[in-house]
Amino acid sequence: MLSNKNQKIIQHYARVFFEYSITNMNDNNIEFFYQKLNKVSTFLKKNTYIHTIINTDLLYTEKKIEIFKKIFYNFDALLFKFTKILILKKRESFLKEIFLEFNRIYEENRKGFVKSIVISAFPLKEETKKMIAHKLYNKKNKKKFYIINKIDKSIIGGFIFRIGYKEWNFSVQEQLLCIQKYVFQNHKYN
Template identity: 25%
Template sequence: MSRAAIRYAKAILQKANENNTEAVVFGDMQSVYKTIEDSRELQAVLQSPVIKANDKKDALLKIFNGQSEATHSLINILIANKRASLLGSVAKSYVDIYNDQQGVKAATVITAVPLTPEIETKVLAKVKELTGSDKVTLKSEIDSDIIGGFILRMGDIQYNASIANQLGNLKREFSKSI
């Protein structure tokens, strides 16, 4: 995250706290981040120096017309400061800062195939045990390159129980002994 994105996120969180709308804005920021993350076209529009600022603003306000006034203000401020490309980063920073303030621990589990509800429940229980927190969010990603097993990330900790990792370890062991 850029420092500028974090500053904007902190400013909008402070304003939301003053208005007691931090939870509403949290929902908005999750939606904004997911929308931008899922749309290569929208990312291209936000990054493009060719597209006029007013056109970006109009597009963003139409896309996010159901969001709160705070989100619309953020869009207007970013456009006015020629920082439209930061919108996704600001939204992600807001989500991270808000979760941190609420004591919510975020974990990401990467698997080769989608998690079943039973496995997701077990992973969530393990993350709660490891973090000592009942407030845990679990994000699931799929990466067929890991072949099988899983990779679990919590903050700066990573536990790699993937088959690809185990095969890499075997390969290194064989290379050392030859």
């Protein structure tokens, strides 16, 4: 699991990349670019050599840029330029996650589609999942949700709702931990 700081870095770069691509492309091109990013994400996920290149400290920045230019430049110049920025900022290890976050942002903003996860101690009905999503996230606009229900008996009851890197924790386990912290802090000072 990524740290909060890393999640914010990924979100920031993905959001900037998304906004730049929207302002510099028409609707047909942005859809085509989205499809390209899906291909690149799959490529990065499956190719262990690229993973090694991205995560090694043995290659200089210039050499990494040269390698990615050979891979990406003819495929898409904008994609290469963005990758070059990430390499220069020493953020290339987040490349795959940034592209996945870009795709999530695209689906949410352009298609009105939001992928979410509801974690509960037992399976929830479809109406319950939709109600949770609309109450917590969909107050202002009408988004379509794709909701995955994961079962985790350790949360005891209640639910955890996630969209991207945002999380709302209404589990019994979380409430018990809060009570335990409160009791421990008050007992310590008596």
